[in-house]
Amino acid sequence: MNDSKERIAAELLAVRDRSLAYTEADDDLLVRQHSPLMSPLVWDLAHVGNYEELWVLRAAGGIEPIRPEIDDIYDAFKHPRKDRPTLPLLGPAEARRYIEGVRGRVLDVLDAIDLESADPLHRDGFVFGLVIQHEHQHDETMLATLQLSGQPGLVREGDLPQGRGGGPEEVYVPAGPFMMGTATLPWAYDNERPAHQVDLPAYWIDRLPVGNRAYAAFIEEGGYDDPRWWSAEGWQWRQRSGVSAPLFWVRDGDAWWRRRFGRTEPVPMDEPVQHVSWYEADAYARWAGKRLPTEAEWEKACGWDPEARRARRYPWGADSPDPTRANLGHRAARPAPLGAYPAGASAYGAEQMVGDVWEWTGSWFQPYPGFRAFPYKEYSEVFFGQEYRVLRGGSWAADPAAVRTTFRNWDYPIRRQIFTGFRCARSELV
Missing domain, CATH: 3.90.1580.10 (paralog of FGE (formylglycine-generating enzyme))
Incomplete structure (x- = not known):
């Protein structure tokens, strides 16, 4: 990898470490809705992986869908936060396996992509910047959810x-x-x-x-x-x-x-x-x-x-x-x-x-x-x-x-x- 790709890979690793750190809690805390203003934490966890699959793997990489049947569940525009606990969400362990599988393929796309391409999704790694920033924004949302939960000892x-x-x-x-x-x-x-x-x-x-x-x-x-x-x-x-x-x-x-x-x-x-x-x-x-x-x-x-x-x-x-x-x-x-x-x-x-x-x-x-x-x-x-x-x-x-x-x-x-x-x-x- 060149320097730009190594920097992107490091950013991808850092944001995923952060997401996993905020979802290390007991499964009950992850699947509960702590406020109708917020999603269950496990929804955010799988959503960032689904977003990454949609944009990096499918849109930029041309890769066949991994889990097309969950696209609707993790579409933020179709389901208001208050309704998300009623959806058939992936459980914490399955969500972690899913996002790990997506990430492995994402790194393969990064290795193959031309960052100087005329394609605006590819150029300068825009699509990777898109998903990195998106995940960080959800991490901040997860912190707001943890604050609303009132549970001690969950953040550093x-x-x-x-x-x-x-x-x-x-x-x-x-x-x-x-x-x-x-x-x-x-x-x-x-x-x-x-x-x-x-x-x-x-x-x-x-x-x-x-x-x-x-x-x-x-x-x-x-x-x-x-x-x-x-x-x-x-x-x-x-x-x-x-x-x-x-x-x-x-x-x-x-x-x-x-x-x-x-x-x-x-x-x-x-x-x-x-x-x-x-x-x-x-x-x-x-x-x-x-x-x-x-x-x-x-x-x-x-x-x-x-x-x-x-x-x-x-x-x-x-x-x-x-x-x-x-x-x-x-x-x-x-x-x-x-x-x-x-x-x-x-x-x-x-x-x-x-x-x-x-x-x-x-x-x-x-x-x-x-x-x-x-x-x-x-x-x-x-x-x-x-x-x-x-x-x-x-x-x-x-x-x-x-x-x-x-x-x-x-x-x-x-x-x-x-x-x-x-x-x-x-x-x-x-």
């Missing part, structure tokens, strides 16, 4: 750098155009393309994500009970749901506690807040006299280099993420303290824009001008409209293979089980 812990105090609350982004999206990153998804110029007025954006201490102040000052801070839809949701704090937070006297992967601990006030919905983030921003940044504002503050007049792959440049720059890849099962990564700052001085928590933006998930679906419409196109809000940046649970300044995530504005937080922005004062 690790050390994170200390935070630091001081520094400006906001950074300034001058008016002017920038290039949004990408035309060059080989594994970028269709919704990140094409690159296009966006001209923005000047604005301020928070240097750091909103922290637990600041969010607790919002709660203490009655933020959940004052309709002035909520959109009409958000206030309706607030009344229906009865929420009064981030998901997994519990009040005990004067102190806030949280449940995190089966353990109860004091809420660390110096961490970014997580497990909040878009509606909660929007209400906090209004209470703070600010707003959520638009998706374009977020991307410019994160990835644009105004001196070089080009986009960066990561806020700091082209170098791959490492433990001094960002909290990615499940180094620890929590966000890092605020101010922990000054070396990961963007050209404008914004910090912790990748890793730690997905950040809600004020934008709906819409196509870029000139968008073309590839390799299938159901990845992005069917979600465009005014149902899903855009999230940016990646969380502590996201792998670097699926994180970049142009990467777009999206979800319903009510979702809280995902590892979401936010930062605020404001327009320049006239």
Whole structure:
């Protein structure tokens, strides 16, 4: 194998090791549904193998189907998560055998494929990037399921750098155009393309994500009970749901506690807040006299280099993420303290824009001008409209293979089980 193929093989091995680590639990835990918002873990495990079979073996490799009879079961668009426990799912042992058999054939396809082919699935190993990122995204989903399960001891812990105090609350982004999206990153998804110029007025954006201490102040000052801070839809949701704090937070006297992967601990006030919905983030921003940044504002503050007049792959440049720059890849099962990564700052001085928590933006998930679906419409196109809000940046649970300044995530504005937080922005004062 050449160097590119060896790198792809290593990425395939790493993501599979991760999937198997998250499904080492007892079979009962794997086959149960812990929330109607999530699939049983065993569904995710077999689904990543089926997706790999569909795209690498059949679409790119021209290989006859291995298990065509299970295609319908693992079609994410045919069966909502709440209904998946009723399907005839492969059991844990059979699912592991299936994905192992698929993977052996995938490596054979990798060995034979021409990465310089004109075929867009083959070129630069796009189809392998597709399945690697897809599996990492399901691994993050499995972590959210494990958090909802409340079972202790199922995820690893690790050390994170200390935070630091001081520094400006906001950074300034001058008016002017920038290039949004990408035309060059080989594994970028269709919704990140094409690159296009966006001209923005000047604005301020928070240097750091909103922290637990600041969010607790919002709660203490009655933020959940004052309709002035909520959109009409958000206030309706607030009344229906009865929420009064981030998901997994519990009040005990004067102190806030949280449940995190089966353990109860004091809420660390110096961490970014997580497990909040878009509606909660929007209400906090209004209470703070600010707003959520638009998706374009977020991307410019994160990835644009105004001196070089080009986009960066990561806020700091082209170098791959490492433990001094960002909290990615499940180094620890929590966000890092605020101010922990000054070396990961963007050209404008914004910090912790990748890793730690997905950040809600004020934008709906819409196509870029000139968008073309590839390799299938159901990845992005069917979600465009005014149902899903855009999230940016990646969380502590996201792998670097699926994180970049142009990467777009999206979800319903009510979702809280995902590892979401936010930062605020404001327009320049006239």
